[in-house]
Amino acid sequence: xxxxxxxxxxxxxxxxxxxxxxxxxxxxxxxxxxxxxxxxxxxxxxxxxxxxxxxxxxxxxxxxxxxxxxxxxxxxxxxxxxxxxxxxxxxxxxxxxxxxxxxxxxxxxxxxxxxxxxxxxxxxxxxxxxxxxxxxxxxxxxxxxxxxxxxxxxxxxxxxxxxxxxxxxxxxxxxxxxxxxxxxxxxxxxxxxxxxxxxxxxxxxxxxxxxxxxxxxxxxxxxxxxxxxxxxxxxxxxxxxxxxxxxxxxxxxxxxxxxxxxxxxxxxxxxxxxxxxxxxxxxxxxxxxxxxxxxxxxxxxxxxx
Amino acid sequence: xxxxxxxxxxxxxxxxxxxxxxxxxxxxxxxxxxxxxxxxxxxxxxxxxxxxxxxxxxxxxxxxxxxxxxxxxxxxxxxxxxxxxxxxxxxxxxxxxxxxxxxxxxxxxxxxxxxxxxxxxxxxxxxxxxxxxxxxxxxxxxxxxxxxxxxxxxxxxxxxxxxxxxxxxxxxxxxxxx
Numbered sequence: 001x002x003x004x005x006x007x008x009x010x011x012x013x014x015x016x017x018x019x020x021x022x023x024x025x026x027x028x029x030x031x032x033x034x035x036x037x038x039x040x041x042x043x044x045x046x047x048x049x050x051x052x053x054x055x056x057x058x059x060x061x062x063x064x065x066x067x068x069x070x071x072x073x074x075x076x077x078x079x080x081x082x083x084x085x086x087x088x089x090x091x092x093x094x095x096x097x098x099x100x101x102x103x104x105x106x107x108x109x110x111x112x113x114x115x116x117x118x119x120x121x122x123x124x125x126x127x128x129x130x131x132x133x134x135x136x137x138x139x140x141x142x143x144x145x146x147x148x149x150x151x152x153x154x155x156x157x158x159x160x161x162x163x164x165x166x167x168x169x170x171x172x173x174x175x176x177x178x179x180x181x182x183x184x185x186x187x188x189x190x191x192x193x194x195x196x197x198x199x200x201x202x203x204x205x206x207x208x209x210x211x212x213x214x215x216x217x218x219x220x221x222x223x224x225x226x227x228x229x230x231x232x233x234x235x236x237x238x239x240x241x242x243x244x245x246x247x248x249x250x251x252x253x254x255x256x257x258x259x260x261x262x263x264x265x266x267x268x269x270x271x272x273x274x275x276x277x278x279x280x281x282x283x284x285x286x287x288x289x290x291x292x293x294x295x296x297x298x299x300x301x302x303x304x305x
Numbered sequence: 306x307x308x309x310x311x312x313x314x315x316x317x318x319x320x321x322x323x324x325x326x327x328x329x330x331x332x333x334x335x336x337x338x339x340x341x342x343x344x345x346x347x348x349x350x351x352x353x354x355x356x357x358x359x360x361x362x363x364x365x366x367x368x369x370x371x372x373x374x375x376x377x378x379x380x381x382x383x384x385x386x387x388x389x390x391x392x393x394x395x396x397x398x399x400x401x402x403x404x405x406x407x408x409x410x411x412x413x414x415x416x417x418x419x420x421x422x423x424x425x426x427x428x429x430x431x432x433x434x435x436x437x438x439x440x441x442x443x444x445x446x447x448x449x450x451x452x453x454x455x456x457x458x459x460x461x462x463x464x465x466x467x468x469x470x471x472x473x474x475x476x477x478x479x480x481x482x483x
Binding site: 039 | 364377378447
C-alpha cells in the first residue's frame, strides 16, 4: 500500500527542526531512518499530517565515546554504531544487541535513537538502554531535558516524548569493574522480531565470583523488563553457578502473553533457556575483562565478532 | 449543491542521481523511492514486493550501501547517489560478477526477487570479498525468494566472489602483457 498524504518539512539544522516540531504540534512525526515509521505509513497504521525529516541534520550523525560510555546522536545509523570500534570497546553490549536488529540492509538506514523513540517492546535497543540504565536527551524549542531509561519507556510504542520534542541523543553508560554482557534471542527467521530476547550483565570480583547479575527481556512485557537475578548466583563462579536457579528466579517475575507467533508457555520456556545462555556467556566474558584496562573489552571478544 | 474543496497535495521538484545519471522530476512527498524509480524515471528493474521492508525485492544502493527503496521517500534520496540493478553491469554490457554468477549457478528462478539480491550481494562482496558459506547466507537473510531457491543463491554468492577474483587476475595479466 501507499502512505497517506502529509506535509513534508526538511529542516537543515536543529533549531529549524525544533521550530517545525513546535509549529506542527501533535499532528507531527519525526522521520529519521523511517524503517519502522514508513512501514506503518505504507500499511496506513499511522497518518500524521506533518513529517519533519531530520535527515538533513548532519550535526546529529555522531557516535561519541568517552571513558564513561557512548553517546549516540539521532542520525547515527545502526550500522555506524555497530561498526564503531571505540563504542564497542567501552559498551560491548551495543554491538551484541545491534547485530540482532533486523537485517544489515535495515541497519544501514535505521537509526539507534529512532528505534528507542519508537519504543517497540520487541526492540533490542530498548532492552540495551534499560539494562545499562542509560538515558535519552530530548530537545524542544527553548530547552532540553534528560530522561532516564526507566522513565522513558511508558508502554508499547509509547515513549515519554512530548509534543514538539525531538529525541536528539541516547547515552549508553559503561558498566564498571569486571562486567561481562551478552545478548541472545530466538526469532522464527533470522532478522525477524524476536519471540523472546535476553540481554544480561554479570559483574564478578577479583576471585571471579559473581557479585551482581541482571537481565533485560524483550517481547515479553509492554516496556523493557530488567530483573536482578543476583540472589540466585551470588558468590558462584562460571563453573559452579547453578544457572537453572537464575532461570527459576526470573520465571517468577515473568508474565509472558501468547500471540500468533508463540504461546505464553513457549515464550516462558524460551525466556528460561535464554536467561541461562545469556548469563553464562556474560559471566565467562566478565572473567576475561581487565578491570584496570580502559576499554572494558577483551581481545577474544573482538575476534569473536 | 455545495462544492467540497479538495486540498491540493504538496508537490516538490526533486533532483535524483541514479546510476550516475541526473534526473529531475516532480513528486508528492509521500512518493516512495521505489515508485519514483519505476513510474517517474522508468527504471523498472527495481521490483516492489511487500512494501513494508520485509521481502527485499526493492533494495537499491544509496551511496553504495544497500537500502530498501520502499522504506525511503524519493524526496529523501536527493543529494545521494542511487544505484539500481540497471547500474550494475559495465557500460559495454559486461555483466557484473554477481549477475554472471547468478546466471551460471541458476541463482534466479522466476527472477522477481533477483534485483534485490544482486544489489545486496554486490555491496556485500565489496565489504567481504572472500565470504564463507555461512556469511553468504547471513548476507542474503533479508531477502525473500518465493521460488525457495536459496541453495543456488548461496552458491551464486560464493561464485560471484570467485569471478571477482578471476577478473582481477585477468586485469593484472593484461597489465603485465602491456
